[in-house]
Amino acid sequence: SEQGIKVTVFSYSTNAGQTYEEDGITVIRTHVKNGSLWRWYLAVDIFLKNNRFTVIEDADYQGSAWLYQLLHRRKEDYIHLRLHTCTKLIARFEGGTTLLKEAKVAAMNLIERYNAKKANLISAPSIAIADLTAALWKIENDQIAYLPLPFRINTAEPATSVNGGDYLLYFGRIQQRKGADVFLKMIAKDFLKDSGLKLKLIGNDICSFEKKLKQINNQTAQSVIIESRVYDRESIIPDISRAKVIILPSHFESFGLTALEALWFNPKTFVLSNSGPREVMTALQLESNLLDEASLVDNPEYIWGKINQAVPELTEIRQRINDNFGYQKIAGQLKAILESRGISIT
Numbered sequence: 001s002e003q004g005i006k007v008t009v010f011s012y013s014t015n016a017g018q019t020y021e022e023d024g025i026t027v028i029r030t031h032v033k034n035g036s037l038w039r040w041y042l043a044v045d046i047f048l049k050n051n052r053f054t055v056i057e058d059a060d061y062q063g064s065a066w067l068y069q070l071l072h073r074r075k076e077d078y079i080h081l082r083l084h085t086c087t088k089l090i091a092r093f094e095g096g097t098t099l100l101k102e103a104k105v106a107a108m109n110l111i112e113r114y115n116a117k118k119a120n121l122i123s124a125p126s127i128a129i130a131d132l133t134a135a136l137w138k139i140e141n142d143q144i145a146y147l148p149l150p151f152r153i154n155t156a157e158p159a160t161s162v163n164g165g166d167y168l169l170y171f172g173r174i175q176q177r178k179g180a181d182v183f184l185k186m187i188a189k190d191f192l193k194d195s196g197l198k199l200k201l202i203g204n205d206i207c208s209f210e211k212k213l214k215q216i217n218n219q220t221a222q223s224v225i226i227e228s229r230v231y232d233r234e235s236i237i238p239d240i241s242r243a244k245v246i247i248l249p250s251h252f253e254s255f256g257l258t259a260l261e262a263l264w265f266n267p268k269t270f271v272l273s274n275s276g277p278r279e280v281m282t283a284l285q286l287e288s289n290l291l292d293e294a295s296l297v298d299n300p301e302y303i304w305g306k307i308n309q310a311v312p313e314l315t316e317i318r319q320r321i322n323d324n325f326g327y328q329k330i331a332g333q334l335k336a337i338l339e340s341r342g343i344s345i346t
Helices: 037-050 066-071 087-094 099-118 127-137 180-188 209-213 233-242 257-265 275-283 293-298 302-307 314-325 327-340
Strands: 008-013 018-022 025-031 056-058 079-082 121-124 144-146 167-171 198-202 224-227 245-248 269-272
Touching: 008 037, 025 037, 037 066, 066 099, 079 099, 087 099, 087 127, 099 127, 121 127, 121 327, 127 144, 127 275, 167 233, 180 198, 180 209, 180 293, 198 233, 209 224, 233 257, 245 257, 245 302, 257 269, 257 275, 257 314, 269 275, 275 314, 293 302, 314 327
Parallel strands: 008 025, 056 079, 079 121, 121 144, 167 198, 167 245, 198 224, 245 269
Antiparallel strands: 018 025
8 A cells, every 4th residue: 555556455344334544545344243254255245246456365264255256256356365274274273073063164164275276376374374274275385375464563662571570471362272271281380389470361261271270279370360351452562561471372373463462562472383483483583482382381490491581672573573574574575476476566
């Protein structure tokens, strides 16, 4: 948009629909009732049928444009499928399957795979996602371009981190895929014993974490604070910046936006060494912020070495984030990818 390219964002709202201009971008939010996925597919189909664009970017991993591709796609359309993850991958890491859930996953996988097969360009935010989806959908790896998610935080918060809190912080959904089991194993090892620190978890508890915690009787278990709530970015900034350390032990992430949010306000942010977060930390030259899961759960002393390690200044980390994942950087990469395929949007 800043380069004079006309951009339209078509999304949905569970409240009233609306159309407005923001930063030179036309935003159209159509009203779709919560959970009405098929209404959303139909809305996308009708919108794309009635409008023409040089590039159509489908940024919904559930394949919002598949119905349009099936029924009304024009020969001249150029469709870019921007992967986030896919339903089958999420199901694999979350577990707890039932026959109904398996049927739903199978149906969604067919839709997503069809959408991918028909797209002109597929991009993935990490090499991990590219490799896994290529294997699941039987697509050649060289058909998927590497394109990280863009990152920007609009805030007047100064580039300082307090790090003076008496707690270790996790924020996000409290669930298996996000590493709830890792915390339970660490707590069982009494890793905060005699430290005077607490473990604060902020997010919706959707795996009966609190119930499982009550089965552990030690000093660390008594030092856990659970704030089971939905939060917005602005409200959680103070919790992030004041935390002694932030631990985000997800077993799988397509990229690592949560890690970038945390790093923006606190350089002592640590993630498990896997999938998207590992690639993000490597790009930022913060390999020392990667955690080995086995060491984390087996050795209570391991995390203390991380807490006490030296880290770059916050201003330096923010500069690295902008250089690697800023909007200008990623927009330039997308434009270059399209131009390499003969698509000009100037």
